[in-house]
Amino acid sequence: MRLLKYEEDGELTITADLVGEDTIPPYAILSHRWGEDAGELTFEDVAGNAGKVQSGGKRIPPKIQFCGDQARRDSLQYFWVDTCCINKGNKAEHSLAIRSMFRWYRNAARCYVYLSDVPSSPCEGDEEAVPPPWELEFRQSKWFTRGWTLQELLAPSSVEFFSCQGKRLGDKISLEQQVQEITGIPCLALEGTPLSQFSTNERLQWKEGRVTKRDEDAWYSLSGIFDVEIAPAYSEGAASAFGRLMDEINKTKRCIRDIRHTDPCDDKKRIEDTKGGLLADSYRWVLDNTTFQKWRDERDSQLLWVKGDPGKGKTMLICGIIDELQSSMPRTTLLSYFFCQATDSRINSATAVLRGLLYMLVKQQPSLVLHVRKKHDHAGKALFEDANAWVALTEIWMDVLQDPGLNITCLIIDALDECVTDLPKLLDFIAKQSSMSHRVKWIVSSRNWPDIETRLDRAGHRTRLSLELNAESVAAAVGIFISQKVDQLAHEKHYKEELRHAVLQHLTSNANNTFLWVALVCQDLGVTASRHVRNKLALFPPGLDALYKRMMHQMGESADAEVCRCVLASTAILYRPVTVHQLVALVEQLKDVGDDVREIISLCGSFLTLREDTVYFVHQSAKDFLFAEASSKVFPDGAEDVHRLVFVNSLTILSRTLHRDMYSLKALGVSIEDVEPPKSDPLAASRYPCIYWIDHLCDSKPKSLANRVRDLQVLGAVDDFLRKNFLYWLEGLSLCKSIGKGVVSMEKLWSLVQEMCNQDRLAQLVQDARRFIMYHKGAIEGYPLQTYASALLFSPTGQL
Numbered sequence: 001m002r003l004l005k006y007e008e009d010g011e012l013t014i015t016a017d018l019v020g021e022d023t024i025p026p027y028a029i030l031s032h033r034w035g036e037d038a039g040e041l042t043f044e045d046v047a048g049n050a051g052k053v054q055s056g057g058k059r060i061p062p063k064i065q066f067c068g069d070q071a072r073r074d075s076l077q078y079f080w081v082d083t084c085c086i087n088k089g090n091k092a093e094h095s096l097a098i099r100s101m102f103r104w105y106r107n108a109a110r111c112y113v114y115l116s117d118v119p120s121s122p123c124e125g126d127e128e129a130v131p132p133p134w135e136l137e138f139r140q141s142k143w144f145t146r147g148w149t150l151q152e153l154l155a156p157s158s159v160e161f162f163s164c165q166g167k168r169l170g171d172k173i174s175l176e177q178q179v180q181e182i183t184g185i186p187c188l189a190l191e192g193t194p195l196s197q198f199s200t201n202e203r204l205q206w207k208e209g210r211v212t213k214r215d216e217d218a219w220y221s222l223s224g225i226f227d228v229e230i231a232p233a234y235s236e237g238a239a240s241a242f243g244r245l246m247d248e249i250n251k252t253k254r255c256i257r258d259i260r261h262t263d264p265c266d267d268k269k270r271i272e273d274t275k276g277g278l279l280a281d282s283y284r285w286v287l288d289n290t291t292f293q294k295w296r297d298e299r300d301s302q303l304l305w306v307k308g309d310p311g312k313g314k315t316m317l318i319c320g321i322i323d324e325l326q327s328s329m330p331r332t333t334l335l336s337y338f339f340c341q342a343t344d345s346r347i348n349s350a351t352a353v354l355r356g357l358l359y360m361l362v363k364q365q366p367s368l369v370l371h372v373r374k375k376h377d378h379a380g381k382a383l384f385e386d387a388n389a390w391v392a393l394t395e396i397w398m399d400v401l402q403d404p405g406l407n408i409t410c411l412i413i414d415a416l417d418e419c420v421t422d423l424p425k426l427l428d429f430i431a432k433q434s435s436m437s438h439r440v441k442w443i444v445s446s447r448n449w450p451d452i453e454t455r456l457d458r459a460g461h462r463t464r465l466s467l468e469l470n471a472e473s474v475a476a477a478v479g480i481f482i483s484q485k486v487d488q489l490a491h492e493k494h495y496k497e498e499l500r501h502a503v504l505q506h507l508t509s510n511a512n513n514t515f516l517w518v519a520l521v522c523q524d525l526g527v528t529a530s531r532h533v534r535n536k537l538a539l540f541p542p543g544l545d546a547l548y549k550r551m552m553h554q555m556g557e558s559a560d561a562e563v564c565r566c567v568l569a570s571t572a573i574l575y576r577p578v579t580v581h582q583l584v585a586l587v588e589q590l591k592d593v594g595d596d597v598r599e600i601i602s603l604c605g606s607f608l609t610l611r612e613d614t615v616y617f618v619h620q621s622a623k624d625f626l627f628a629e630a631s632s633k634v635f636p637d638g639a640e641d642v643h644r645l646v647f648v649n650s651l652t653i654l655s656r657t658l659h660r661d662m663y664s665l666k667a668l669g670v671s672i673e674d675v676e677p678p679k680s681d682p683l684a685a686s687r688y689p690c691i692y693w694i695d696h697l698c699d700s701k702p703k704s705l706a707n708r709v710r711d712l713q714v715l716g717a718v719d720d721f722l723r724k725n726f727l728y729w730l731e732g733l734s735l736c737k738s739i740g741k742g743v744v745s746m747e748k749l750w751s752l753v754q755e756m757c758n759q760d761r762l763a764q765l766v767q768d769a770r771r772f773i774m775y776h777k778g779a780i781e782g783y784p785l786q787t788y789a790s791a792l793l794f795s796p797t798g799q800l
C-alpha cells in the first residue's frame with residue numbers, strides 16, 4: 001500500500017510500497033467518482049519525480065487537495081487516493097490492490113466522501129434548516145450509483161460526506177435515514193453490524209442499479225462485501241466474474257458449515273439453563289478484581305488462568321465474563337469461546353476446542369476462512385475429523401493468529417480439566433500461542449491440577465486468578481447465591497420466616513464457599529415438604545463428596561435401587577448425553593419400567609438431571625465421584641462390563657432398525673443437504689448406537705481374555721452384524737452426518753481384531769469393510785444412497 005503525504009514545504013509525496021499491516025501508519029482514505037482519465041492525477045504523475053509531484057506538472061485536482069487538507073485537520077499525516085496510489089502499470093500490484101481495497105477502506109482512520117455534484121449552501125447558517133438545502137442534490141448524487149462506492153460506504157467504520165467545496169455535510173450515522181432511503185441498505189449494516197449477518201440475496205440487492213465502468217467490476221467490487229477473494233481477470237466477461245464470485249461464496253459457506261461441530265453460543269445457553277440460570281451478582285466481583293483488570297487493561301498481560309476446586313463457580317464465572325466482555329468491547333473486537341465438557345464426546349477433545357473456537361471466529365470475521373479453505377477445498381470435512389485433524393487445525397490456527405488483518409481477539413476456554421483427549425497438546429498450544437501476539441488475549445479455566453499448572457507455566461505473561469486465594473470475594477458471591485436460592489425456596493414452598501432463617505443459617509455455615517454444594521442441597525430441599533425441612537437440614541453433611549455419599553446411600557435404600565444403579569452406570573460410560581428414548585433402548589433394565597422412566601431418572605436426581613428430554617449429569621464432579629469413590633457400588637463387575645452391555649444392546653437396536661433407504665429418499669442422487677429427518681424419525685433410537693457401537697466394543701476390552709467364551713460371542717456378533725448390515729450402517733452414518741467418525745471407528749475396530757488371535761475370518765472382513773468406507777466416504781457422506789450405487793459399482797468384484 002502506498003500513501004500520500006504533504007511535506008512541510010507543501011509538496012505532495014508518495015511513500016514506497018508498504019508491505020505488512022504493521023508498517024502502515026494511520027491514514028485517511030478518499031471515496032469519490034472518477035472524472036475523465038486525463039483530469040485525474042495518476043501514479044506516474046506523483047511518482048515520476050522521486051516520489052514528488054513535479055512542479056509545473058499536472059495540477060493537483062481539488063478533491064485530492066481537499067483530502068490532504070482534511071486529513072491534516074484530523075491530525076492524520078497520510079492519506080490514500082485510488083487514482084494515484086496504485087501503480088496500474090504493474091499487473092501484480094494492480095491485482096493485489098483490487099483484492100485489498102475493502103480491507104484498506106475498512107482499516108482507514110477516516111473515510112472522506114467527496115461529492116463533486118453536491119454544492120454546500122452559499123449562506124452560513126442554512127445547514128440548520130430541515131431538510132438542509134443540499135439534501136435534494138445529496139439524494140441525487142451520482143456517488144450513490146457507482147459500483148465500487150458500495151464497499152467504500154460499508155467497509156470503513158467512519159464515513160463522512162463533504163460537498164464539492166469541502167464542507168462537511170454529516171456522516172453515515174447522522175445521515176443514516178437518508179442513506180438508507182437512497183441505497184436500500186438497512187441501518188444496522190450502516191452502523192457496523194458484520195455484513196456476514198446479512199443473507200447473500202440481501203447483500204446482492206444492495207448492488208442493484210449501481211454501474212461500473214468495466215462489466216467485470218460489478219462483481220469484483222462485491223468480493224470484500226462477501227469476505228471472499230477473486231483475482232481480477234478483465235477479459236473474462238461479467239457472467240464468468242459472477243460465476244466465480246458465487247463459486248467462492250458457496251465454497252466459503254460450505255467451509256464454515258464443515259468447521260461447525262458445535263455452536264459454543266448454544267453450549268453456553270444450555271449450560272446456563274441446566275445450572276439454573278446465571279446470577280449476575282454472583283460473578284460481578286471479578287470486574288473489581290485487580291488480576292482480572294490487569295489482564296483486561298495491560299497490553300503485556302495475555303493469558304489469564306482462572307483456577308479453583310470443583311463447584312467453586314468457575315464455569316458460571318466464565319459465562320459472566322463473556323457477557324460482560326460482549327457488552328463492553330468495541331464491535332470490531334472478536335470474542336470466541338469454548339466450554340469443554342467431559343461427559344460429552346463432541347466437546348471433550350483438543351481438536352473440538354480448536355474447531356469450536358475457529359467456528360466462532362470465522363463467523364465474526366469470515367475473511368479468515370481463507371486460511372481454512374487452503375486445506376478444506378481439497379480435503380472437505382474430513383480435514384477436521386481424520387487422524388491428522390489436530391495437525392491441520394494447529395497449522396490453520398497459526399495462519400489465523402499471524403494474519404495481519406485479524407482484529408483484536410479474545411479467546412476463552414472453560415474447564416481445561418474436562419478436555420479428555422489430548423489435553424497436553426492443547427496446553428502446549430495455548431502456552432505457545434498466547435505468547436505470540438499482543439492482539440490476542442486468552443482466558444482459560446480449570447481445576448487446580450499441577451499438570452495444567454506446569455504446562456501453562458511455559459507461557460510468558462501469564463497471570464492466575466485463584467478462587468481459593470480470593471476467598472473473601474467468592475464467599476460474598478456464594479452468600480448472594482444462597483440468599484437468592486433460599487428466597488426462591490421460601491416462596492415456592494411457603495416457608496415461615498423462622499424456617500427461612502434456619503435454612504439460610506445452615507447453608508451459610510456449611511457451604512465452605514462452594515456454589516455447587518448449595519445448588520445440590522437446594523435441589524433436594526425443593527422436593528422436600530416444608531414440615532420435614534428442619535430434620536433434613538441436619539442430614540446434609542458439609543463437603544461435596546460427603547454430600548454425594550449421602551445421596552448414594554439414599555438411593556440405595558429405595559425399592560428401585562438396582563434400576564437406578566444401572567441407569568447411573570450406563571449414563572456414566574456413555575460418550576455423550578442421550579435422550580430418554582435412547583437411554584431406554586440402551587439400558588436393558590429400563591425396558592420393563594414403562595412410563596416410569598422419568599421417575600427413575602428423578603430418583604437419581606442428585607446425580608442426573610433432565611433438560612429438554614436429554615439426560616445430563618448435574619455436574620462433572622458427580623460423575624467423578626461415581627468413578628472414584630463409588631466405583632465398586634456402581635460398577636460391581638467393572639466399567640468394561642457396562643460397556644459390553646451397551647455394545648450388545650447397540651447391535652440389537654441397529655439390527656432391528658437399520659434397513660435400506662431409511663428416510664424413503666428413493667432417488668439415488670438425493671444430497672444430504674436436502675435431507676430432512678421424517679417427523680417420526682426411524683433413526684431416533686439408533687443414532688447413538690450407530691455412531692458409538694465400536695467405541696463401546698473397544699472399551700469393553702475383549703482382548704483382555706478375562707472371559708474367553710463371552711469374548712468369542714461378542715466377536716461373532718460383530719461378524720454377523722457386518723455381514724448383514726454393513727451397508728445399512730453406512731447409510732445410517734451418512735444420515736447422522738457422521739461418516740468421518742465411522743472412518744475413525746473402523747480404524748479402531750481394525751486394530752482391535754488384529755490384536756486378537758484366531759480371528760482371521762473377521763480380520764479379513766473388517767479389512768475389506770475398512771477399505772470400502774475409506775474409498776467411498778466422500779460419495780456416501782454427500783449422498784446416503786450412493787452406498788448401494790457408485791460405492792458398490794466402483795468396488796472390486798471379489799470384495800467380501
Ligand SMILES: Nc1ncnc2c1ncn2[C@@H]1O[C@H](COP(=O)(O)OP(=O)(O)OP(=O)(O)O)[C@@H](O)[C@H]1O
Nearest residue numbers: 275278279282310311312313314315316515516519
Ligand atoms: N453466578 C452464578 N449464578 C448462578 N449459579 C451459579 C453461579 N455460580 C455458580 N453457580 C451454581 O454453582 C454450581 C457450580 O458452579 P460451576 O459449574 O460454575 O462450578 P465449577 O467451578 O465450574 O465446577 P467444576 O470445576 O467442578 O466444573 C452451578 O451448577 C450453579 O448452580
